[in-house]
Every structure is written in structure tokens, then in C-alpha cells.
Amino acid sequence: MTQKHKVVVIGSGNWGSTIGKILAENTREHSDIFEEDVSMWVFEEDVDVPDDRTLREQLGDKPVKLTHAMNTTHQNVKYLPGIKLPDNLVANPNLQDTVRGATILVFNLPHQFMSKTLEQIKGNHLPYARAISGVDISGGTVKLYSELIMEKLGIYCGSLSGANIASEVAAENLCETTIGYDGPPMDYKQPDGSSRDNLIKVDKQRQSKSNPSQLALHPVPQTYPHVDSALLEKLFGRPYFIVQVVRDVSGVALGGALKNIVALAAGFVAGKGWGENTKAAVIRIGILEMVRFGCLWFPQSVDERTFTKESAGIADVIASTSAGRNFHSACHAVEQGVTVDEIEKKELGGQKLQGTSTTRAVFEFLKKQGQLEKFPLFVFVYDILEERTTMDALPDLLIKGSKVTA
Numbered sequence: 001m002t003q004k005h006k007v008v009v010i011g012s013g014n015w016g017s018t019i020g021k022i023l024a025e026n027t028r029e030h031s032d033i034f035e036e037d038v039s040m041w042v043f044e045e046d047v048d049v050p051d052d053r054t055l056r057e058q059l060g061d062k063p064v065k066l067t068h069a070m071n072t073t074h075q076n077v078k079y080l081p082g083i084k085l086p087d088n089l090v091a092n093p094n095l096q097d098t099v100r101g102a103t104i105l106v107f108n109l110p111h112q113f114m115s116k117t118l119e120q121i122k123g124n125h126l127p128y129a130r131a132i133s134g135v136d137i138s139g140g141t142v143k144l145y146s147e148l149i150m151e152k153l154g155i156y157c158g159s160l161s162g163a164n165i166a167s168e169v170a171a172e173n174l175c176e177t178t179i180g181y182d183g184p185p186m187d188y189k190q191p192d193g194s195s196r197d198n199l200i201k202v203d204k205q206r207q208s209k210s211n212p213s214q215l216a217l218h219p220v221p222q223t224y225p226h227v228d229s230a231l232l233e234k235l236f237g238r239p240y241f242i243v244q245v246v247r248d249v250s251g252v253a254l255g256g257a258l259k260n261i262v263a264l265a266a267g268f269v270a271g272k273g274w275g276e277n278t279k280a281a282v283i284r285i286g287i288l289e290m291v292r293f294g295c296l297w298f299p300q301s302v303d304e305r306t307f308t309k310e311s312a313g314i315a316d317v318i319a320s321t322s323a324g325r326n327f328h329s330a331c332h333a334v335e336q337g338v339t340v341d342e343i344e345k346k347e348l349g350g351q352k353l354q355g356t357s358t359t360r361a362v363f364e365f366l367k368k369q370g371q372l373e374k375f376p377l378f379v380f381v382y383d384i385l386e387e388r389t390t391m392d393a394l395p396d397l398l399i400k401g402s403k404v405t406a
């Protein structure tokens, strides 16, 4: 192997900065495989300098550009304050410049900005790059991020999720994560026996019943180390961040997205002050609906039992229904008698909730499919968000939720 992989991060929020930290720690540790510097695309904005003597000595007390603040202090003062980032993680406000020449793209964007960002990347990336995305569902057809990225950029994309509350991972508290990656193996053969350098036909998501289609993939030149589970473990794994790589890309993505709906439901219950038994009942029904959703549209993920076996499943539900932003925001919304959207604006300092948009996307999808009655909890969360019902309807939901059997 004569070339090193160039790794970049797209997005620099609470989680984006955390994963950027991990990647930069690893590229430095494995500088025989990866270029040491990790470029991170930062959506440029003016930020206030926190009331901290060291930061103000470095930055002054007037608002500054976020990229300047990050490259000067090696902290993301807005989205991940108080955490030291490695100095080989370099903030770049120019998206096209960030992705140019990168062989591994790691996406961490709130869904609101995904499509526009992909449009801007298109044509500026290497055709044989590989990607790993955070998770969400977008649009009325339930398209996973990984599918969207493959479709828009024509590059292979896996997914990453797990019980990973960003602030805890950033503080290096021990946790696990799951990477779904099913890219072509090193010894793949072209079905027609033609040259290995020709485009490779792969299933976009071998599990997806909703969008079965193929992608013509450019092979990674053989001068680079092969992108496989061993390489991904080197890139993402830390002593405090245990990585398990599985082939079930959709299962990882699905668990990571749907659990946010359950986290909102748990937060509503906590906001009402109804205690742990009620929360457990809601989580139980939520888990059944997540599995039911998988059975209907991603049956192979259910067969592979990613949901019960890996961190990107029940473990993520447990963490997110106790400590996630969706949970806390839903709780505060009920306590204060306002909507979750209002809490997001008021309390999250620019961070974005994904549970609200996922709930709306899933509702539209289920409605189109005529399957709303099989998902009473998902519908309930939607109705609360849209102020079409109140928490007083919860006992009714629990009865309904218990009766859905298939």
C-alpha cells in the first residue's frame, strides 16, 4: 500500500465534534494508514466567547467565527464546550475544499441540512470515496441517510449508531457503538469476470424492501488499504469507544432513528411526573413498534437481530430514554406546557432534535402505507407534537398498544 486514507468529517455539532475528536485521535495513532490531519467541515457562524478567562485571553470577548475559535482554542465553544479537541482536527468553513481528495467521509449532520449539503458536495468528492453516516430517516418514503448519500453522491455508505450520548463519549466515559458496513470485500469478483477496476454493482441496501436498487460503485484503488471492518475498527475504536462492525447497515440506521421517537414518548411521561413504571410501559410498546417497523420494511435487519444484539438497538433506547436531548426536551415541554419545537429553540443553543422530524417523517410514511393503526405509540407522539391530543390520552394508548399483535 502506498497511499494513506484521507478522513474528513462533515458536520461539527455536539456529536459531530465528538466523533471528530475520536477520528483525529485515531488518525494520529495509526498514521501509517491515515493522513494525520482530519479536516472537519464547520457551518460557519459567529459565536459568543464563553465567560472563561483562558478562552477570552485567546479570543477576546467579542463574537468570533466558529472555525477561528475551534482552530485557535481546539474547542467547539458553541456545540461541545469544555472538551479539548486534538489539534490535528482542523475546522474548515469551505465544504468543497473539505471533501476534496478525501477517501473516507464521515457524515454527522442534522437531517434538516443533509440534502443541501450533499448537493454542494456532489462533483467535488472522489468517485471511489467511502462514507459512514450518522442516522436518520428522511422524506415520505423512509429513505435512510446511507441510501440518500449513495444515491446523491454515488459512493458506498455505511452507518453508525449506538448508545452514544455525545457529552458522555466526549468525556471518554466507556461505551459501545455499532457500525453497519457491507461494502465490497477485497477479493470481490466482477460477476462477468471483467477487470476488477470496472464499476462494481452492489445492492444499495440489501435489506431494504422499500427501495431495492443497485449502485454502480467505483473500486477503491489498490494502492490504498482496503476499507473493511478491521480498518473501520482502527478508525473509530478507542479504549473508551468499543466498536462492533456488522453487515446490517439498515438495522443500525433504523434503530438509531426510530429510538428517538421512543425517547420523546419517555420524555412526555417524565414531564407528567408519572414515574418509571409508566415510562417502562411506553418503552416496551415503543420497542415493539420499532421491531414491527423493521419486520414490515427491513425484514433482514430483524432476522439479523441487530436490535437485540448490538448497541444500536435496545442499548441505544435505554440511553436515549434516560439522558438524550429528545428525552429532556419532551420532558421540559410537558412540564412547561409548551411544544417540543419551542423547547428546542429556547434551550438547545442551536443544537437540533432529530426525534421530532423523524416522528413526522415516519407518520407520513405510515399514513401513505395505510399502517397507522399498527403503530399507536408513534402516532401518539406525532399527535402530541402536532397538539392534536394531550397526555390524558396516554392510558388509552397503553391499552391500544398492548392489543396490537402483528
Ligand SMILES: NC(=O)C1=CN([C@@H]2O[C@H](COP(=O)(O)OP(=O)(O)OC[C@H]3O[C@@H](n4cnc5c(N)ncnc54)[C@H](O)[C@@H]3O)[C@@H](O)[C@H]2O)C=CC1
Residues within 6 Å of the ligand: 011, 012, 013, 014, 015, 016, 017, 042, 043, 079, 108, 109, 110, 111, 113, 134, 135, 136, 164, 165, 166, 167, 350, 351, 352, 353, 354
Ligand atoms: N448529540 C448526541 O448525543 C448525538 C447525536 N447524534 C446525531 O448526530 C447528528 C448530528 O447532530 P449533532 O452533531 O449532535 O448536531 P447538533 O444538533 O449539536 O448541532 C447542530 C448542527 O447543525 C449545524 N448547522 C446549523 N445550521 C446549519 C446550516 N444552515 N447548514 C448546515 N449545518 C448547519 C451546526 O453547525 C451544528 O453542527 C444528528 O443526526 C444526531 O441525531 C448521534 C448520536 C449522539
Ligand SMILES: O=C(CO)COP(=O)(O)O
Residues within 6 Å of the ligand: 162, 163, 164, 165, 166, 260, 263, 316, 319, 320, 323, 324, 325, 326, 327, 353, 354
Ligand atoms: O442518539 C443519542 C444517543 O445514542 C442521543 O440522541 P439525542 O441526544 O439527540 O436525543
